[in-house]
Amino acid sequence: MGTKQEQIRDGIKMAVCASGGGHAGGSLSIADILASLYGHVMKHNPQVPDWKDRDRLILSKGHSGLALYSALAVSGYFPIEELKKFGSAGARLMNHPDSHTTPGVEMSTGSLGHGLPLAVGIAFAGQLKKQDYFTYCILGDGECCEGSVWEAAMAADAQQLKRLVVVVDRNGIGNDGHLENIVQIEPLADKWRSFGFAVEEVNGHDVQAMNALFMHQREEAQGPYAVIAHTVKGKGLIETIAGTGSSHYLSGTQDSLKQKFDF
């Protein structure tokens, strides 16, 4: 069976190889974050996906839907075998998550810069209705170039959303390669801090460390929180691809794709 993180990675690999490709890089960089959230941190019920007291997760970097699908399948929302249908005609698992078709997907995402304001609205509703669920929002670091991210950050601070957690997948690489060659987003932690967030940096592949951090936040509930998760894009791909722009989207035959995974 393996650990939760291994199962999620296996699911991503299964989907990519069976379908002939996908956004492997960004999916593999958040696999361990999702392993922590779905495996240890979040209250959720695969049998009742819309359970009203569940914690909410918005995958703002919707192109990493593969990782979310794998995490949901491993958690029991739908059969793991369905991952093999990823991207195929008539399937419900496409590149970007669709909440209309896929159980466990909170809201449809894919266009970058939308997820945090959606999460702000969800967290604010919880506050209004005096529900104690947490709202998690996973952003890409490249996505932080979108102005709407910072509009939402201001709103989260203004509304004092104590149960909102933003996780930034700091893998350093966008569609066009190294982010820092295109735009300077550092000092990223200071930026979030200056927008009123309590900021922590963590190794985004250390599930134990993330478990401890997220659980501490839940006990404290003094957000909004920003967690900058340092990750490797394409973590688990072979050395020549992992951590490079080539990992962003893989395509090829089943055999050639299998050879790109180092597990």
Add this chain to the structure above:
Amino acid sequence: MQNTGKTNTMHSQLEASALMLEHLMETDDSIIVMTADLVGSCKLSKIEQRFPERFINVGIAEQNMMSIAAGLAHEGMKLFVHTFSVFATLRACEQMRTDLFYNGANVKVVGTHCGVSTGPAGSTHFSVEDIGVVRAMPKSTVISPSDAPSAAAFIQLLAKTTEPAFIRLDRNPLPDIYDEGYEAVIGKGHILAHGKNIAVIATGSTVTAALEAQKHLNEKGGPKISIVDMPTIKPLDKTLLKQLADDHNVFITVEEHNVYGGLGSAVGQAIAEMGLGVRLHCLGIPDCYPSGNPVEYNRSLLGIDSLGIEATVMKLQ
């Protein structure tokens, strides 16, 4: 429901809508009103004062407003978001399309200051593409009421529906066409004057102009034309268009919107789809960026005032 005795009474669509929302919020605590730094302009001050916990001003951040609203709606709240129509539909266009209509979030977008109703403000503040933009979004509803009582009635109706919708409102007071008994129905047009051969189909502020044109034509013994108010552009009242085609051979559409993409385009598509064989003439913004000007002067320049409509009728009769 049509007002016959108070046609000179002017009321603001914005004030009437805000008053209706305030009234609805008294008994429905799931309604949340939002704006983007336009409390006064959108006539929301009273709501802000009375219901501070259910009023959110996000600052000048329209995209943010749309998406936060979608998040709130996801949790069962009923959202009414307000900003100038140009900013709602163009600045936050993708958020409307993806977060509202695609996600099916129960958010009502109140696009204020539509058309050229901001007068001297100029084209940066004119909203002459909004109908076309939202109409092209799948699963959208586009409402363009012609006076204050009907605007309030549509707000009341929208508080009961669960799907997202867009309603565009004029900045300035408009003459009452209906009384407070107006019954809002999505997808239904109204024949306000019966004539033959030529039917003027108008929406929003131009309905008043069309009625004035018809009255003037009657007074001078001109052609007897029909006047139709089309408060819903999508879905369009095709049944009414088919009925009109029985004894009219010319439709003139009038709107404070570009001639491409709005009411005229919708009516033209319906005529062709149903094979009605009616000639169509579209009055609206003639594919230009109008200069800032006093409102009525601009409407005159653009040919969408009563004189412009009257001249078009005489040319086509």
